[in-house]
Amino acid sequence: MSAAGDRLQDTARKAALALPDVSHGRPFTPDLDVYKVAGKVFLIVTDDPDEQIITVKCEPEHARAQERGYASITPGRCLDKRHWISLGPGPGTTGRLITEAVEDSYDLVAERLPRRDGPSAR
Numbered sequence: 790m791s792a793a794g795d796r797l798q799d800t801a802r803k804a805a806l807a808l809p810d811v812s813h814g815r816p817f818t819p820d821l822d823v824y825k826v827a828g829k830v831f832l833i834v835t836d837d838p839d840e841q842i843i844t845v846k847c848e849p850e851h852a853r854a855q856e857r858g859y860a861s862i863t864p865g866r867c868l869d870k871r872h873w874i875s876l877g878p879g880p881g882t883t884g885r886l887i888t889e890a891v892e893d894s895y896d897l898v899a900e901r902l903p904r905r906d907g908p909s910a911r
Contacts, residue, residue, distance in 0.1 A: 800887045801887050805832050821836070827899070832844070844868060845876070845893070860880060
């Protein structure tokens with residue numbers, strides 16, 4: 790993996806694990822680290838050295854704006870391309886961008902959960 794890809798992925802993992810009630814595992818393949826809140830996916834981090842990306846849930850309008858603004862942001866790989874985006878290393882991909890994308894994805898998923906299933910506090 791490249792240093793940029795490692796940092797992107799490490800930043801995303803740290804941001805996700807800092808949020809309340811997050812669980813993670815590798816339910817699909819050993820190369821995909823999946824992060825959930827109340828059983829709902831909000832972040833996927835790949836460990837594939839050829840695909841150093843993270844994938845997050847995103848409102849469709851915001852997703853299109855992000856894709857236009859950053860060459861390293863593309864429609865979600867292997868997911869609903871309207872509601873998911875993938876971020877890779879490249880110009881403009883900063884730690885802050887990654888952290889905000891993870892937190893926004895978490896919030897988007899958490900706010901749609903029934904109150905009894907939502908995170909304890911945020």
